Amino acid sequence: MTVYEYTVQKPNHEEVNLASYKGKPLLIVNTASKCGLAPQFEGLQKLHENYGDKGLQVLGFPCDQFNNQEFDDIEQTTEHCKVNYGVSFPMFAKVKVNGKETHPLFEYLKNQQKGMLSKEIKWNFTKFLVDKEGNVVKRYAPTTPPDKIEEDIKSIL
Incomplete structure (x- = not known):
């Protein structure tokens, strides 16, 4: 299996098959607009x-599971960003990244x-780097700044 087997939703609930x-290499991130890491x-x-x-495609997935740091209204989230x-x-529709309702992706x-x-995600802005074949090659901690991922991205372009 690869990430290409999954479907996600845009903010307007339109389905997108990955x-x-x-x-294309992907950087998939669980985000939160009101987080200190925003x-x-x-x-x-x-x-x-x-x-x-x-x-490279950066894909943002708003998540409200960590201290309710995301807007209730997805339109407000996308506008804020x-x-x-x-x-x-x-940016996609809000997802859950832990628990019984974890999004399959x-x-x-x-x-x-x-x-x-x-394996659980501990906080907002956990990042997953996916190669051109859809394989997850690396996971980055929430505190890893995006510029520290740059060399890894270059290596899979």
Whole structure:
């Protein structure tokens, strides 16, 4: 299996099959607009701008599981990210990344690359790097700044 087996939803609930990203490296991130780590949106946007023409796709998945740090209204989330951080990479509908209602994509990601102590996601802005074949190659801690991922991205472009 690869990430291409999964379907996600845009903020308007339109279904997107991740197979539409075949052949492109992905950086999949669980985000939260009101998190102290939210300034990472700027770094994620910079990666999107610097490597998007080489195929990199940054995909943001808002999540409200950690101290309710996401807006209730997904429109408010996407607007906040655009206005405050210049986000133009795809943002999707809110997901759960842990527990019984974990989105299947995030269950897969966690099973492919476990964290330091467990497979569970511990906080907002956990990042998963996926190669052009849809394989999860690395997981990054929430505190890893996007620019520290740059060399790994270059190696799979």
